[in-house]
Amino acid sequence: xxxxxxxxxxxxxxxxxxxxxxxxxxxxxxxxxxxxxxxxxxxxxxxxxxxxxxxxxxxxxxxxxxxxxxxxxxxxxxxxxxxxxxxxxxxxxxxxxxxxxxxxxxxxxxxxxxxxxxxxxxxxxxxxxxxxxxxxxxxxxxxx
Ligand code: HEM
Numbered sequence: 001x002x003x004x005x006x007x008x009x010x011x012x013x014x015x016x017x018x019x020x021x022x023x024x025x026x027x028x029x030x031x032x033x034x035x036x037x038x039x040x041x042x043x044x045x046x047x048x049x050x051x052x053x054x055x056x057x058x059x060x061x062x063x064x065x066x067x068x069x070x071x072x073x074x075x076x077x078x079x080x081x082x083x084x085x086x087x088x089x090x091x092x093x094x095x096x097x098x099x100x101x102x103x104x105x106x107x108x109x110x111x112x113x114x115x116x117x118x119x120x121x122x123x124x125x126x127x128x129x130x131x132x133x134x135x136x137x138x139x140x141x142x143x144x
Contacts (some may be wrong), residue, residue, distance in 0.1 A: 002065045009058045010143060016055045020103070020134060023048035024127040031120035045123055049107045052130070056100045063093050084141075092137045099133035102126045 026044050030037070063069040068088040072081065081089060106126025113119045 027123035037116035095137040
């Protein structure tokens with residue numbers, strides 16, 4: 001169970017990073033270029049949201065099944081974790097959840113707006129924050 005979920009989370013992460021980069025760059029370029037909002041922009045924003053929500057669900061399952069997740073904190077206590085352990089058990093999950101919240105806020109705000117610029121603005125702001133949060137706390141050395 002653990003290895004299946006871990007591998008799934010690890011491979012799905014490629015799609016997450018690619019889609020959050022695509023969604024963020026698309027929103028930034030179209031916002032600053034004052035472009036019309038179209039069907040493709042909606043699809044990109046929605047697909048980014050879905051992909052990150054799926055990663056959140058897989059991540060939550062992983063958090064409770066991995067020896068490096070919650071059970072590492074219960075076994076060693078918060079003070080007993082070194083920096084790489086703390087990254088996996090605390091920082092990465094917490095910041096990952098924050099990132100998904102940001103992306104969700106950006107998506108819902110953009111849906112309520114009517115003009116193109118007003119739609120791209122929350123996407124550009126919140127997807128950028130989400131991307132930076134994700135990149136800042138990916139366990140790169142375990143992954144690549
Ligand atoms: C939102 C975007 C996220 C991305 C892109 C992401 C990506 C990754 C990557 C690349 C790894 C390393 C996998 C490996 O060693 O091959 C990892 C590990 C892990 N992630 Fe995430 N993650 C995200 C969110 C989350 C969330 C929300 C949680 C929990 C609530 C979570 C829990 C974990 C745990 C516990 C590990 C360590 C698993 C282990 O090595 O046993 N992740 N994540």
